[in-house]
Amino acid sequence: MTAFIERRAARSGGIESPRFSRRTLLRSVAGAGAGLTLGLLLPSRGAEAAADAGEGPADARDGEPFAPNAFVRLAPDGTVTVICKHLEMGQGVYTGLCTLVAEELDAAWSQVRPEPAPADAARYNNLFWGPLQGTGGSTSLANAFEQMRRAGAVARAMLVTAAAQEWGVAPAEIETAEGVLRHPASDRSAPYGAMVERAAGLTVPDPDSVALKAPEQFRLIGKGDLRRPDAEARINGTAIFASDIRRPGMLVARVRRPPRFGAVLKTLDEDAAKSVPGVKAVLVLPRGVAVVAEKSWQADQARAALNITWDDSAALTVGTDAIRKQYRELAEQPGTVVRNDGDAAAALSDPEGRTLEATYEVPYLAHAPMEPPSAVAHLTDAGIEVWTGSQVPTMDVLTIAEAARVKPEAVTLHVTLAGGSFGRRANPAGDCVAEAAGIARGLLDRGIVAPVQLAWTREDDIRGGFYRPMALHRVSGALDPNGRPVAWRQRVVCQSVLKDTPFAPILGAPGIDPMAVEGVKDLPYAVPNVHADLHMPETGVPVLWWRSIGHSHTAFAVESFMDEMAHAAHVDPLVLRLDLLRDHPRALGVLMLVAEQAGWHAPMEGGRGRGLAVHESYGSVVATVAEVTVREQTIRVDRMVCAVDCGLPVNPDIIRAQVEGGTVFGLSATLRSRLTLDETGLVRQSNFHDFEVLRQASTPEIAVHIVPSTDPPSGIGEPAVPPVAPAVANAVFAATGRRLRSLPLRVPS
Amino acid sequence: MARLTINGTVQTLDVPPETSLLNALRDELGLTGTKYGCGLSQCGACTVHVNGDAVRACQTYVRDLGDARVTTIEGVSGPVADAVRAAWLEHDVAQCGYCQPGQIMQAIALLTRQPNPDDAAITAAMNGNLCRCGTYGRIRAAIRSAARMLSLATEGAEP
Numbered sequence: 001m002t003a004f005i006e007r008r009a010a011r012s013g014g015i016e017s018p019r020f021s022r023r024t025l026l027r028s029v030a031g032a033g034a035g036l037t038l039g040l041l042l043p044s045r046g047a048e049a050a051a052d053a054g055e056g057p058a059d060a061r062d063g064e065p066f067a068p069n070a071f072v073r074l075a076p077d078g079t080v081t082v083i084c085k086h087l088e089m090g091q092g093v094y095t096g097l098c099t100l101v102a103e104e105l106d107a108a109w110s111q112v113r114p115e116p117a118p119a120d121a122a123r124y125n126n127l128f129w130g131p132l133q134g135t136g137g138s139t140s141l142a143n144a145f146e147q148m149r150r151a152g153a154v155a156r157a158m159l160v161t162a163a164a165q166e167w168g169v170a171p172a173e174i175e176t177a178e179g180v181l182r183h184p185a186s187d188r189s190a191p192y193g194a195m196v197e198r199a200a201g202l203t204v205p206d207p208d209s210v211a212l213k214a215p216e217q218f219r220l221i222g223k224g225d226l227r228r229p230d231a232e233a234r235i236n237g238t239a240i241f242a243s244d245i246r247r248p249g250m251l252v253a254r255v256r257r258p259p260r261f262g263a264v265l266k267t268l269d270e271d272a273a274k275s276v277p278g279v280k281a282v283l284v285l286p287r288g289v290a291v292v293a294e295k296s297w298q299a300d301q302a303r304a305a306l307n308i309t310w311d312d313s314a315a316l317t318v319g320t321d322a323i324r325k326q327y328r329e330l331a332e333q334p335g336t337v338v339r340n341d342g343d344a345a346a347a348l349s350d351p352e353g354r355t356l357e358a359t360y361e362v363p364y365l366a367h368a369p370m371e372p373p374s375a376v377a378h379l380t381d382a383g384i385e386v387w388t389g390s391q392v393p394t395m396d397v398l399t400i401a402e403a404a405r406v407k408p409e410a411v412t413l414h415v416t417l418a419g420g421s422f423g424r425r426a427n428p429a430g431d432c433v434a435e436a437a438g439i440a441r442g443l444l445d446r447g448i449v450a451p452v453q454l455a456w457t458r459e460d461d462i463r464g465g466f467y468r469p470m471a472l473h474r475v476s477g478a479l480d481p482n483g484r485p486v487a488w489r490q491r492v493v494c495q496s497v498l499k500d501t502p503f504a505p506i507l508g509a510p511g512i513d514p515m516a517v518e519g520v521k522d523l524p525y526a527v528p529n530v531h532a533d534l535h536m537p538e539t540g541v542p543v544l545w546w547r548s549i550g551h552s553h554t555a556f557a558v559e560s561f562m563d564e565m566a567h568a569a570h571v572d573p574l575v576l577r578l579d580l581l582r583d584h585p586r587a588l589g590v591l592m593l594v595a596e597q598a599g600w601h602a603p604m605e606g607g608r609g610r611g612l613a614v615h616e617s618y619g620s621v622v623a624t625v626a627e628v629t630v631r632e633q634t635i636r637v638d639r640m641v642c643a644v645d646c647g648l649p650v651n652p653d654i655i656r657a658q659v660e661g662g663t664v665f666g667l668s669a670t671l672r673s674r675l676t677l678d679e680t681g682l683v684r685q686s687n688f689h690d691f692e693v694l695r696q697a698s699t700p701e702i703a704v705h706i707v708p709s710t711d712p713p714s715g716i717g718e719p720a721v722p723p724v725a726p727a728v729a730n731a732v733f734a735a736t737g738r739r740l741r742s743l744p745l746r747v748p749s
Numbered sequence: 750m751a752r753l754t755i756n757g758t759v760q761t762l763d764v765p766p767e768t769s770l771l772n773a774l775r776d777e778l779g780l781t782g783t784k785y786g787c788g789l790s791q792c793g794a795c796t797v798h799v800n801g802d803a804v805r806a807c808q809t810y811v812r813d814l815g816d817a818r819v820t821t822i823e824g825v826s827g828p829v830a831d832a833v834r835a836a837w838l839e840h841d842v843a844q845c846g847y848c849q850p851g852q853i854m855q856a857i858a859l860l861t862r863q864p865n866p867d868d869a870a871i872t873a874a875m876n877g878n879l880c881r882c883g884t885y886g887r888i889r890a891a892i893r894s895a896a897r898m899l900s901l902a903t904e905g906a907e908p
Contacts, residue, residue, distance in 0.1 A: 090845025090882045227841060234846025235837045235853055237782020237822035244781035252776075296776050297768055370786050370794060370847040370881050419784070419847030420881045458787045653841060657887070661844055664883025688791035688879060696875040699885040 066200040068158050069207070070123040071151035072101055078179060078193035080107045085117040085124035085144070087135040087391050087425070088230070089369075089418035090661075091717040092654035095228045096141045097148050099650055103220045104152030104212060106176035107192070114229055119393035119413040133394040136426045136545065138618035138715025141650060145713055150207040155199075157210045162198035163190060215648070215710055224652040242416045243374035245387045247451040250376065251280055252296045253439045254303040255454065257288035260681040261465055261540050263315035265289065269307035276302040283442035287431075290439045292452055312681075316540035319679040320364065320470065323539050327472040327493040331359065335491055335533035336511035338521045342529035347487035348478045355487075356568050357476040360557040362743045363674035365468040366691055367546055371419020372461040373432035378451035379440035383410030385451075388433055389418025391426035395502065399430030403437035422665070423545040427466055428501035432456060462691050463683040467675055468546030469495040470539075471516075473557035478529075483569035485580065487529040490520050490557065494550070495543050496536045511536060515545065519554030519615065519722065524587060525562065525580040541677070547665055551617040551722040556743065559613035559726030563733065573612050573730065574600055586645045587614055589707050590623035594643035597705050598625035607631060608638070609735025613723035618715025620646035622659065626727035627700075630735045633747045637667060637700040637728060645707040647714045652706055659704040659720040666724025667700075668693040671744050751811045755780070756824025766812030771795045773811055774821060782822035782850045786879065793878030796851035796858075797821050803858035803874075822850035828902060829860050829895075836895035844882035852878045856892050864903070865896050 065081075067073040073081040082101045086093045094114035102112045117124045117133075124133045127143040156176055163181040164171040167188055175182045182189040220226060233239040258264065270282040273291050278298035283290040291302040348355050375388035377400070384404045390396045393413050401408040418425055436454040443452060456464065471494035478487035496513035498504055507513055512534055514521070520532050546552060562580075566573040574595050581587040591614055594600075604610060607629055614623040627639040642659050649655050672692040676684045685691040729740050738747065751762045753770075755778060762768075762777050774780040774797070786794030788807045795806040798820040833856050843849045852875070859866055859874040866874065871892050880888070 088845075090843075090847075092844070227838060228843070231838055231841060231843060234843035235834055235849055237780075237850045239846050240781070241784075241847060243785065244775075246779055246781065295764075295772075297765070297772050368881060370792070370845065370879065371784070372786075418845065420845045422881070455785070458789075458792075657841070657844060657884075660886055661883035664885060665881070668881075687789050688787050689789065693879060693881060694883070694885070695877075695879060696885045696888070697872045699883075702886055 066196040089421040100148035101152035121394040260315035266311040272305040273302040344529040344531035367424035369420030372456040375436035377436040377440035422547040465542035466544035548718040548721040555615040555722030590643040594623040598641035611730025613726035615722040624723040647711040662720025771806035832895040836891040
């Protein structure tokens with residue numbers, strides 16, 4: 001296992017190159033759900049981490065910093081830099097990681113600064129993902145919870161030892177708080193910065209040997225008043241995203257991609273483009289043609305002037321209507337069995353009971369982060385430097401190396417802030433970074449040594465593929481003569497996200513992408529007969545994980561159908577769920593809380609309705625009540641009340657923000673967004689006027705209630721999304737008696 | 750050559766007159782706080798002030814600016830700007846933060862014209878500014894807070 005990790009690490013610019021040949025300290029961590037995974041802590045690597053990132057630590061100017069491990073660096077001026085292995089894309093992970101370190105370090109919140117970690121699978125891997133550095137699956141805080149606390153605790157222990165030596169007292173007599181060491185017996189105290197030099201000379205203790213705080217000792221974890229440490233930069237225009245990177249002599253690239261997925265270049269007439277002033281090069285890429293110019297408007301002009309014909313012989317030339325027809329036909333045929341409890345077929349054909357069946361459909365969706373994909377690449381004979389907001393830095397390193405034709409060791413990836421992502425910047429195909437690196441190679445091959453910025457336009461983003469897959473669910477249920485659900489059969493038709501990616505080995509049984517059936521395979525309801533199967537058609541439309549992945553559509557089908565079952569049985573949808581989830585205490589907890597806070601049983605006037613959904617994803621459970629008003633064909637969502645159990649709430653206000661934001665994201669998919677292809681395979685939408693997302697006017701009041709918990713923290717970036725669409729659809733049914741089973745919801749006239 | 754007044758300073762730029770203000774700011778002047786989000790005035794990420802009015806820099810062209818005063822997130826100041834920024838921090842509005850310079854410029858323009866906007870006025874002013882992180886509720890709350898701060902300051906200033 002160790003050898004495997006080191007081999008992989010070396011491929012991704014890791015620990016086998018000479019400058020990384022350092023004593024390593026291995027420790028094993030039982031990863032939740034991912035078996036045994038290994039984490040590495042390398043002593044005294046923090047400062048080098050910053051150096052690797054191309055910028056020497058600013059806090060080193062006034063003396064040597066103290067970097068007891070790869071995650072913490074203390075400067076003589078007292079600044080505590082937390083090296084963050086996860087991408088900050090708005091989900092607040094910098095705040096979370098800083099909280100964990102500062103808690104055990106006993107640092108003052110005001111002295112803590114986040115800094116992005118360089119790409120390095122050996123030091124900065126996601127402990128749930130093995131030898132891969134990455135941010136996704138709502139794993140960041142959960143995987144780093146103990147690791148970052150230990151990083152802080154080690155630093156604190158060394159500062160205490162340093163002070164004990166300096167003062168000639170026993171370490172046990174020294175107290176720490178708010179970044180200050182105190183020896184009450186002799187009334188001595190010193191700020192952390194004063195002990196940095198001495199601490200830097202000490203031997204780093206085994207992280208497992210340092211004691212961690214008991215929950216009742218927490219003074220930062222669980223407190224709601226921590227402001228994000230990087231909040232000011234985000235409101236004064238100084239936060240730097242990949243598209244804001246400016247390097248001396250930087251050129252600008254635009255890429256014209258084939259309008260149909262799978263098409264390739266047939267003919268290129270570049271004369272007009274090359275005659276645009278400032279144009280430096282026209283480069284053929286694996287998917288499209290790049291123009292490189294001195295200025296962005298020159299590149300725009302040159303791209304428009306490219307005279308290209310495309311070869312569509314291998315391209316997708318059908319539309320989403322045809323794909324949907326294919327899905328509906330597949331839904332008539334048995335698929336690969338995912339789950340089979342009891343005998344659902346027999347229960348569904350019992351003449352004594354009642355059966356119902358419904359089909360739910362969801363469209364392709366673009367992620368549409370506010371910052372479109374963007375990267376800067378600078379290739380020289382020495383190697384390539386790339387700046388981008390990456391959810392999968394060590395995977396992108398391999399992509400960049402391949403596209404730039406250099407060794408992975410020659411890649412330096414600077415992870416910048418990301419202007420939203422929602423899964424978009426975790427692309428195994430690495431589309432944007434591959435293009436940027438390929439362009440940099442093309443430039444160097446032509447003797448042009450300069451950094452180049454590739455910034456996608458919004459049209460590039462909406463039409464660039466890698467969408468949330470379209471999906472169809474056919475669900476059948478049976479109620480016994482007493483109205484109790486006795487059978488649940490669900491057929492899923494959905495493209496695989498994992499297939500053809502480096503993650504393919506984690507695909508389950510043949511024909512089953514676990515991400516297509518999450519939320520169905522693990523249907524929590526106590527129904528005695530459950531059968532689920534799956535079709536994974538190939539369509540030619542590139543797909544990708546999109547905030548909450550499979551849960552984004554499985555919850556819509558499951559929770560809508562549960563509502564249908566309840567109405568068919570003449571049982572309150574809350575009561576039926578409480579009954580069928582009796583063995584799931586966390587689900588019961590959020591259901592009770594949301595019902596109480598929303599006033600579930602309060603009557604509503606005509607045209608208004610209340611709907612409920614509950615769903616578990618990424619280890620957390622969210623229950624949502626939607627209140628809607630339906631007037632003619634217009635659905636107005638008036639209020640959303642959410643209850644969440646995500647284990648120990650580390651940063652309650654960030655949890656609230658993620659549930660608010662996830663709810664808005666879910667409402668965009670529920671009410672507005674869809675991505676369709678015309679009958680020739682062209683994407684119909686191009687920008688926010690036709691790929692619509694929620695705006696201020698349609699945003700309801702959103703109330704978030706957090707279940708107190710001392711369980712380990714679980715996911716929070718995604719779990720609020722899945723219950724939104726079914727809660728709203730169920731509310732529309734309550735308001736109108738109309739069951740809407742297709743997203744985005746449209747009330748027929 | 751174009752002459753623009755940006756954040757109180759006259760700048761001479763070597764750009765064609767049909768260059769967008771957004772490109773001029775970001776690429777010529779390095780004022781990257783103003784963001785690109787759509788290029789079509791659909792998202793508001795590029796909102797700046799021209800003579801105090803909130804405009805979309807992506808659809809504003811250098812040739813049309815003349816002597817107009819352009820203010821960006823880097824240069825905006827004054828009591829309204831201070832109140833809006835303080836309220837944004839108080840409500841910890843920003844998630845990724847990419848759209849927030851535009852949101853803030855829009856909110857400052859609103860509160861400058863209308864110091865105590867009702868909900869409908871907030872909606873009308875802010876509906877053109879998209880946020881995919883979904884911070885709309887906090888933006889609304891922050892604008893209300895800023896309006897309160899400004900009214901307290903005004904009352905306090907009265908003799």
